[in-house]
Amino acid sequence: MTGSPSADPAPVKNVVFIGGSFVAISAVMKMRTAPLPPGYRIVVVEPHNHAHYMFGFPRAAVISGFERELFVPYDNLFATPETGVVVHAKAISITRTEVKLDRAVEGFGDSITFDYMVYCTGARHPSPGNLNDSHTKAEGIAVLKSYQMRIANAKKIVIAGAGAVGLELAAEIKEHYPEKTVTIVHSRDRYMMGYKMGIHSKSYGILKELGVHQILGDRLIIPDSGVEDGVLCTLRTKLGKEIECDLLIPCTGMTPNSDVLATLSPAVINPANNLVRIKQTLQIDDDAYPNIFAGGDVVDSADIKTGLSAFWHADTIVQVNKPFMKPSMWLVFDLTRIGLSRTSSR
Known part of the structure; x- marks a missing residue:
């Protein structure tokens, strides 16, 4: 875990991000200038110990020398443990108010309670475009160097x-x-x-x-x-x-990482593509869970799945996911106008 939650006599209310993706990172950075109210804390649940700058992976799979720069530690994501922490574990199931982890983590145990949750787990792609199973920086660098050698030796x-x-x-x-x-x-x-x-x-x-x-x-x-x-x-x-x-x-195929959310609401997963159905507010499309949002590559939206779209999703989530806002105040966003839509990009 990056940072440790401090002891606080008042119960801390958690806003949990499942996945330390561009959605989560962008949302956290936006919240630095528009912080959550006192008593709330952000918890990012992410099995990788570094953020992966995957846009550089194809080049790093061919050319050596800058692999280390593509794995960024989460250490400086939060200024203090009171504002947020990164938990290095994998979410294995979700209930209405709790995320179950695959391991016990200091300060939390094997589960984390939440008042609000953002599901932003992304999708699996074949390597070297995505290093899903490389949980450490050393593992990721080793995979990229392996590709460099394989490509150098091939004709x-x-x-x-x-x-x-x-x-x-x-x-x-x-x-x-x-x-x-x-x-x-x-x-x-x-x-x-x-x-x-x-x-x-x-x-x-x-x-x-x-x-x-x-x-x-x-x-x-x-x-x-x-x-x-x-x-x-x-x-x-x-x-x-x-x-x-x-x-x-x-270099074919994308598999959305929607299986953990399916443990809570199977109906919210589109069986045609395994993406998460969402409302225009980026809440999941299940009225039983108005406190759960989703964004990034895992959602079933009209916009093209790019880093830019992830940043826009984060912006939307920040605006509508403030705990002090009542549901009647939630804004409605047209997802076809967020990032690059399939219509506007043609």
Whole structure:
């Protein structure tokens, strides 16, 4: 735990953030200038001991020298333990007023009571775009250095999936190792479907100039045995293309971390995508729990899932999650106007 709660004769009311994500960090920083009323404290529950600056991971998976800078300690998030603490544990279940932890933590035990909660656990992505299971800085650096070595030793690299991570990874590899063969395979007929066509055109042009082989509108058939690093094999696509490969890097799929909230309200999870249904106030879409909010990549909203959207979610949550505000005073926000919406970005 970063910081320790001080003894206080009056009961402390907790505003708990599940997940030390950009939503939580941004909300905490905003609350420095608009603090909670006396008697309230922020508690961030996060299993990682450092915040992950994941936007730099694709480059750090290729180029060495700055891995350490991408893992930021939570130590200075709060000025005093009275205003907030970071609890390094994993939330495993939630009740109406309590978060159950996977371990006992000093000052709390194995559970934390709350008056308000913000669920901002994000989503799992394949590494190296996201290092979900690297709980320490050393573990995260080791994963990135492992990718650096694997990429340096490979000659024919195939990237499956061309979201933001896949596109940047392909460009970083080919720019740093122009002698290597890099192929990117994407199931859609253009890149970054949620954005304007210009984003696709620019991305396609950069990769073409670098010499990346681009296959759009097709999918890789990955053998059950996978692809062994350093062993040349031939991969096939569903449309019959053949690609030589000695290193396969999957960059497809996003799995929302909504399972813990489902222990409280299964109905709030959209079965079509496992995202959390929310109201325009960013309260979860269950009238039984007006004190529980959600934001970031885990929510089922119209905006595109970016860091910018997470910051806007945090701004909304700060404004409507003040404990001294009555429900009738909660503001309503149009989520299509927060961050980059799927309409405005086209």
